[in-house]
Amino acid sequence: MEKLTLTRTNSTILLKYAGEITLEITGDLKRRLDAELTDGDVHAVVIDLSEVPFMDSSGIGFLVSINTRMRSSGRSFFLCRLSRAVEKTLGLVQLLGFFQILTDEKALAAVCGQA
Numbered sequence: 521m522e523k524l525t526l527t528r529t530n531s532t533i534l535l536k537y538a539g540e541i542t543l544e545i546t547g548d549l550k551r552r553l554d555a556e557l558t559d560g561d562v563h564a565v566v567i568d569l570s571e572v573p574f575m576d577s578s579g580i581g582f583l584v585s586i587n588t589r590m591r592s593s594g595r596s597f598f599l600c601r602l603s604r605a606v607e608k609t610l611g612l613v614q615l616l617g618f619f620q621i622l623t624d625e626k627a628l629a630a631v632c633g634q635a
Contacts, residue, residue, distance in 0.1 A: 524549070526556060530633040531563040538571035541579030549582060563595050566622065566631060570601035575609050587619060598622050598631060 523538040533556050537549065556562065565586065569575075583599070590597035600622035602610070610616050622628045 524552060526552065528556070528562075531561050532566060532632045533557075533562055533564070534566045534568060534632060536568040536571070540574040540576075541572055541582065542574070542576045543578040546578045546582040550585075553586065564598065564631060565590055565595070566598045566600055566628065568601050569599060569606045570603055572603050572606050575606055580609070580613060580615065583619070584615070596620070596631070600628050 525534075525536045527534045527536075533553070535549075535553060537545075539545070541549070553565070557565075567583070567586075572579075587597045598620045602621065607616070610619070622631060
């Protein structure tokens with residue numbers, strides 16, 4: 521999973537993955553994120569999708585699952601830097617409004633506590 525970068529800033533985890541998010545990779549992404557979430561001090565997760573050229577239904581399910589899990593536990597979940605392909609895919613399945621999407625670097629910095 522050399523294409524995965526996990527960065528922790530304060531109580532926020534920034535996950536960035538470069539490559540296709542498909543059934544073959546979602547299990548690994550979930551395990552890595554779950555390991556980070558065992559720390560009770562994590563209050564927000566941000567996933568950077570700028571380098572994701574394709575995402576299948578398992579990738580969508582992965583994002584929906586994390587979003588639901590984080591929100592049900594009173595924590596925040598954000599998507600940022602959507603690639604055109606990801607934005608189109610989420611739009612086609614009418615999920616763009618389901619997620620909180622950070623639209624610029626200033627919003628990302630605010631969430632990560634760097635503003």
